[in-house]
Amino acid sequence: MSRFRTPRRSARLTAVGILAIGALVLTACGGATESTTPTPTGKADPNAELTVGLVLEPTNLDIRHTSGAALEQILVDNIYEGLVTRTQDNQIEDRLASSHEISPDGLTYTFTLNEGITFHDGSALTSADVVSSYEAVKTDAAVQGNTEFAGVESITAPDEKTVEITLASPDQNFLFALTGPAGLVFKTGDETDLKTAENGTGPFTLQRWSKGSAITFARYDDYWGQKAGLAQVVFQYIPDFTAGVNAALDGSVDVLTAVDPNLVSQLEDSGQFTITTGRTTDKATLAFNNVRAPLDDQRVRKALRLAIDHEALVEAVGAGETLYGPIPELDPGYEDLSDVAPYDPDEAKALLNEAGVEELDLTLTIPSFYGTTVAQVLVSDFAKVGVSLEVDRVEFATWLEDVYKHHDYQLSFVLHVEPRDFGNWANPDYYFGYDNPKVQELYAQSQAELDPDASAELLKKAARIVSEDDAADWLYNGATLTALTPGVSGFPKDSINSRIDLAGITKTAG
């Protein structure tokens, strides 16, 4: 019946999108201030239940085969663990491994396992489980992380407590890859249906999942390490931002993540919440199709970058920092590149003139779950230099097909949330179509470099070239706002759209 209008797009659609979590930050507007951490009013209650409001629900729990920030966010470290993990500011630390050693030639990684690790079904974890898990990543293309394991030569277990991984050539990114889904350890020959159940080693077990609404974790009392400070955690999925704020205000959630900066004042005014602003590696990327006219002309790309008032854009989005290059602050190789593309509409006009394209019509392809703020700002900024921008809103699936797979676009906007993903700029087949042999060489060197600092230097050089080539524009580096009720302490602040480590969180009684 035609009387009914098309329904508003559900934020749930985005759940599978690896970029999706960042969408939350983007729809945002308004100001947010950082406050002090909440002061607990009493003693931590070990039997407490914590309710966390989240926006994007995972579509299934099979982190081995499904990509998606919504999955990693809740499962890694809480349900599943790897040999190593990463801290909130993306530093690598041991987890299942009590220690790790890298041979001087950078080829052999030796991990020693912690004592007393058990899977949730009670069986003990041994090095053989690690070997079988990692063999699967290496040999099965359908398993997440398969490409990251391309350089793995062998995975062996000299004894029950030791795992040895040998690479064909040094790979500076390899250990970091182990902090993601690729590095998680599963029981050998496990029959658990990972889409709906789990058998991990983490401090929490999956208790219940009512699809479309909530996922409940319970403390795993036989956990090998420091036991969790909460008896139960409920992730309550609320796809609508306003509904999320309402839920926080009426007390149905203790913590609300990904608060819309537009709505944050409502929470602040209530006086019941502390708001934290967390850093992320979300790169709001305005991609240019580098191989297609007119964007194959660097003067055009440069002009577009100069036409964007980045400060004003960040202001409009409501949270985040400006970012003028492909590497965010939390990743190695970061450098402030604001000098490369300062706001200069006059220069932009001159460049377009020089390139002979004064009256330019361009199309921006943008997944529909992102808000309208960014597109509006771009339309108005570009109009000032004589470029008219048509905004084409598409479903994420369509974006993946047209832009990501077939490179059929002019301008595209998505948030690239993965940390340390600079490699995409060294891959001419990636949808950016950016092909600079110098960058590829520097990236390869940085990966083969054994010294992390020297490696970061090489990345820094490469990132500067990418930015100077105007391969894309980086509109901003996203930030994530979290609202906490008093009594909750230890809730992580940074990078929580890719990892919420629950183990250290406590809540006071009452």
Place this chain on the structure above:
Amino acid sequence: MLRYALTRGVLLIAGLLVSSAIIFFTLRVLPGDVAQLIAGTQAGPEQVEAIRRALGLDKPLLTQYTDWIGGILHGDLGTSQLSGASVGAELVEKARVTWPLALMSMTIAMLIAAPFGILSALLRGRAGGTAMSVGAQAVAAIPVIWAGMMLVVVFAHWLGWLPAQGFPRTGWSTPAKAFESLLLPAMTIGIVEGAMLMRFVRSATLQAAGQDFVRTAAAKGLTRRQALVRHGIPAVGLSIVTVLGVQVAGIIVGSVVVEQLFTLPGIGRMLVADVGTRDLVKVQSELLVLTGFVLVIGFLVDLVHHAIDPRQRQEAD
């Protein structure tokens, strides 16, 4: 009667088959596939291919279609490509929200349509009757989504009587809360549908007023209005049942919009989400179940009609 039922039954099955083919093949027109969504933006083409193979998406379309139909004939609606969960089980779970919602909407629609429709027919030609008629026309033209937002503004924000969003996590084990959270959504559909139905009830009543048996009753000493109320309106009932059957489709479509607006975990919202994630096996089964539901209602309405209305019986037999 039996012959009619059989012929009509064969038509029903043919309708279902044709719908299944249309649903299956038109969905394949959508750009993008679930394997790419599962793989994400860091995956290479090999990984996407491996996932496609694992999901059986590399098989020829016709094979995929016959596999699907074969499964349904064995009572298996398939498995979600994304979540791995049984489509049938999830449909049943979501139906616990959508069917009560549809039922409540229908009840509200009837509570509005019947009294006001008859009243406006009785008051025909007077100011009150005209006002009701015009009002119904205006309300019927309101988009459901706008009606929903207005109701939220009034009942949730101003008065604070009813929740504006969501369904209790505990579901129907807390019936009062569940009922409460369905009330605004049901009113949203019910009011708009009710206004449409009301116009129908009005015209059916007026039509009945012109029938011989009403006139006869009036001739026997009843007033025109008494004759209409005692003899005319019961006769209207049957045609209202027919229209209600047709309205079921409208209510289902309405629930898609309303579940979205009120974030209710029902069939409508599941459908929208599944289309977005290209979980096509799930979408096609869901659509077929809904189509089947509407077709079966049409079938039952026809049978009832046939059984009651002598004119139709003569035509068909």
